[in-house]
Amino acid sequence: MSVLDEPVLCLNRGWQPVTFLPVKVAIVSVMRDMASVLETQDMLLLTFEEWSVSEPKDARWIKTAHSKIPAPEVIVLKKYGERPPRKVNFNRINLARRDEFECQYCGASLGIQRVTIDHVLPRSKGGGTTWENCVAACGDCNSRKADLTTKEARMPLRKKPTVPTFKAPILRVRSEIRASWQPFLQKEAVAV
Numbered sequence: 001m002s003v004l005d006e007p008v009l010c011l012n013r014g015w016q017p018v019t020f021l022p023v024k025v026a027i028v029s030v031m032r033d034m035a036s037v038l039e040t041q042d043m044l045l046l047t048f049e050e051w052s053v054s055e056p057k058d059a060r061w062i063k064t065a066h067s068k069i070p071a072p073e074v075i076v077l078k079k080y081g082e083r084p085p086r087k088v089n090f091n092r093i094n095l096a097r098r099d100e101f102e103c104q105y106c107g108a109s110l111g112i113q114r115v116t117i118d119h120v121l122p123r124s125k126g127g128g129t130t131w132e133n134c135v136a137a138c139g140d141c142n143s144r145k146a147d148l149t150t151k152e153a154r155m156p157l158r159k160k161p162t163v164p165t166f167k168a169p170i171l172r173v174r175s176e177i178r179a180s181w182q183p184f185l186q187k188e189a190v191a192v
Contacts, residue, residue, distance in 0.1 A: 003023055003060050003061070003062055003071050004022065004023050004024040004062065004071075005022050005023065005024070006022070006023050006060065006071065007020040007021070007022065007023075008020065008021050008022070008023055008025075008026035008071075008072050008073060008074065008075055009073065009074045009075075009178075009180075009181045009184060009185075010026065010035070010074075010075055010077065011038070011074060011075070011076045011077065011184060012076075012077050013076065013077060013078065013079070015076060015184065016184070017181075017184050017185060018077070021075070023062070023071045023072065026072055026075045027048070027062075027071075027072065029075060029077075030047070030048045030051065030072070030075060031048045033047075033078070034077065034078060034079060035075040035076060035077045035078060036075065036076050036078065037050075037051040037072040037074070037075055038072075038073075038074040038075060038076050039051070039054065039056065040073060040074055040180040041056065041057065045076055051069070051070065051072065052069045052070075054070060055070070056070050059071065073178055073180040073181070074180055074181065074184070088163075088164050088166065090129070090130070090131060090134075092112075092115055092117055093112060094164065095115070095117060095131075095134060095135070095136050096110065096112060096115040096136045097164070097166065098131070098136075098161075098162075098164040098166070099135060099136035099161075101115065101136070102136065102158070103136065103137050103138040103141050104118070104135035104136055104137060104157050104158050104159065104161070105118075105135075105137055105138075105141040105145070105155045105156075105157065105158070106138060106140075106141050107158060108138045108141075110136060110138060114138060114139065115136045115137075116136070116137050116138070116139055116142045117129075117134050117135075117136070117137070118134065118135050118136075118137035118141070118142045118145060119133055119134055120133050120134065120135060120149075120150060120157065120161060121133055121149060122146075122147040122148065122149070123147075124147045125147070125149065131161060131162060131163040131164065132161055132162060132163070133161065134161060135157060135161050141155065
């Protein structure tokens with residue numbers, strides 16, 4: 001992976017983690033004065049000009065036509081102080097989490113390997129794969145209901161399916177968690 005594609009932790013104005021950006025996007029954000037580079041040794045906010053002439057310890061370097069500049073590890077946005085809401089992705093694990101790892105028909109406790117996704121209004125009858133139309137179900141209930149509606153199958157739901165209210169974890173990064181990120185990620189659910 002090129003240094004330009006490696007992840008940079010992006011913090012909001014309140015220094016809360018928002019997302020990870022590729023180095024090339026982070027540098028453009030800093031050059032356009034939308035963000036500052038956080039020098040993590042002394043916790044200083046630097047402009048692009050200040051950062052480009054610095055020589056941070058253990059830096060990864062970007063070679064340019066005439067010189068080299070250090071790749072930032074953390075940037076801080078300037079334009080807003082609130083963390084933007086993060087959408088919870090629809091997947092089996094998040095569906096099971098929303099339904100508290102219980103079958104929504106019989107109430108059986110489910111491990112993640114036993115969770116199946118049931119469409120309340122079957123796809124064969126026009127039902128979509130959405131938070132409001134899918135529930136966690138055990139294999140037996142899912143098979144018994146098959147492509148019937150809950151009314152046709154005489155299988156009432158334990159609770160109405162809704163969009164989850166829990167917070168989405170910060171965007172996942174597929175690399176090592178850098179030491180410079182750890183002070184900001186300690187309270188976040190980050191997976192590698």
